[in-house]
Amino acid sequence: MSNVPPTPSGLRGAVDLSSLVDRAQRPATAPGAPAPAGPGAPGSDATGSVAAAGGGAEGGADLTVPSLVLDVTDQTFQDVLQLSTVVPVIVDIWAEWCGPCKQLSPILEQLTAEYDGRVLLAKVDADTNPQLVQAFQAQSIPTVAALIGGRPLGLFVGALPEAQVRDVYEQVLAAAEQNGVSGRVTVDGAVPADAAEQGEPEPLPPHHQAAYDAIEQGDYATAIQEYKTAIAQDPNDQMAVAGLAQVSLLDRLNGRTADEVRSAAAAAPTDVEAQLAVADLDISGGHVDDAFGRLLDLVPTVFGADREAVRVRLVEYFELIGTDDPRVVAARRRLASALY
CATH class of the missing domain: 1.25.40 (Serine Threonine Protein Phosphatase 5, Tetratricopeptide repeat)
Structure with missing residues (x-):
């Protein structure tokens, strides 16, 4: 895994976004959105990847979220950066018209649910969030990255089979643990898995x-x-x-x-x-x-x-x-x- 999302040229199962990026010149930064991250810009690395959130990771902290799968916009991205100090966040940049995205998104959502609060999925609609498209250098979609302690980690471009995506999740969790980001989130209003069932238990065979x-x-x-x-x-x-x-x-x-x-x-x-x-x-x-x-x-x-x-x-x-x-x-x- 790299620190910057990989370039999409020659990758199968990815849809070219260059025309979208070219026509969507970045507007003034909205409150709470990431700062412009061009090469050499303050708060970015030399390649222009998305800027890291301030503060250290809070790996031991737990918190409540509305869902394990979050729809994220240019304006709400700062909240996701903060969440990534507790658990790693997988970022899925997609679009409704993108065929490979429709193959990949269910896999990402299923795996996120399986990990039961140890990882979050942030979905970014490429059509309506040009700042994040540019910040993650998403020239093709789906582009998948991660945030760990506010720092970006490029993962892959294009649709991959479930087994390979599961491997990526394992690598992200291992990297997060090494960086002290190993908390867990719970969904607001969810019944705990170990909550006692109502009524008489079924007799054992x-x-x-x-x-x-x-x-x-x-x-x-x-x-x-x-x-x-x-x-x-x-x-x-x-x-x-x-x-x-x-x-x-x-x-x-x-x-x-x-x-x-x-x-x-x-x-x-x-x-x-x-x-x-x-x-x-x-x-x-x-x-x-x-x-x-x-x-x-x-x-x-x-x-x-x-x-x-x-x-x-x-x-x-x-x-x-x-x-x-x-x-x-x-x-x-x-x-x-x-x-x-």
Whole structure:
């Protein structure tokens, strides 16, 4: 990724905007809009990219927004710069008549929703916001950029498939975290995801209930067997798959102290079982990235049964965390690359 939106020449899936930019000579700067950012202008870099907002990033702060997808104008852009000190903001410069934009915009909106407040999407209509078109050097649309802590980051021009756009989101989030922009926003009036449902809960299927009761009594072996039976009866029972992963983790950690596990791993850095145990400890404590990183680093160094054991444990972790979690998506991609 570059610091300035890439030039569009020769890129597929992009619509030329040069005539729009040429005829829309920049008017006087409106209140709250970004200052003119020509080459060498104050508040811009040498290439004329959009100016950064003042102040440092407020990565630990959270706030409420009307929506995760915001329609932004020349006049309201200053608000987006401020939001980018809390979460990274993806900027989508588009137009109603642009075919590639209609392919890309739903992908951007879907991914933004999936990241659940860790990123915002700012949509800029190129027809009505010439200042932002020029500030982002959007000679073709769709042009997609990011704002992190008020600073612009060029991403890509033209319509890309979902898998590639997802990779871009991961890179933006990683860059944002490195710059201390790692907050979360909530949508005004949204019901929290963990809010209790009204009414009586649905009863658990019989084997699930038996497993739950066994866990309550500390009988992990019985719980494991109940979940395995449920999966044998219905291989698509994702609740049972996740439950089996959770109780298996509890069973492996049962009776072992953190000091014992970490000491054993430190004494035998090449011992696969010792490293798996530390990863269990990390995942149980919520240190997901540490657990993933430890095992993913281990994959290229082991072979045969040891490699398969590491792979199976990672897949188990994916079920524990949730297959839609961005950390799981990134780890699954890295695992596939290491294996194949």
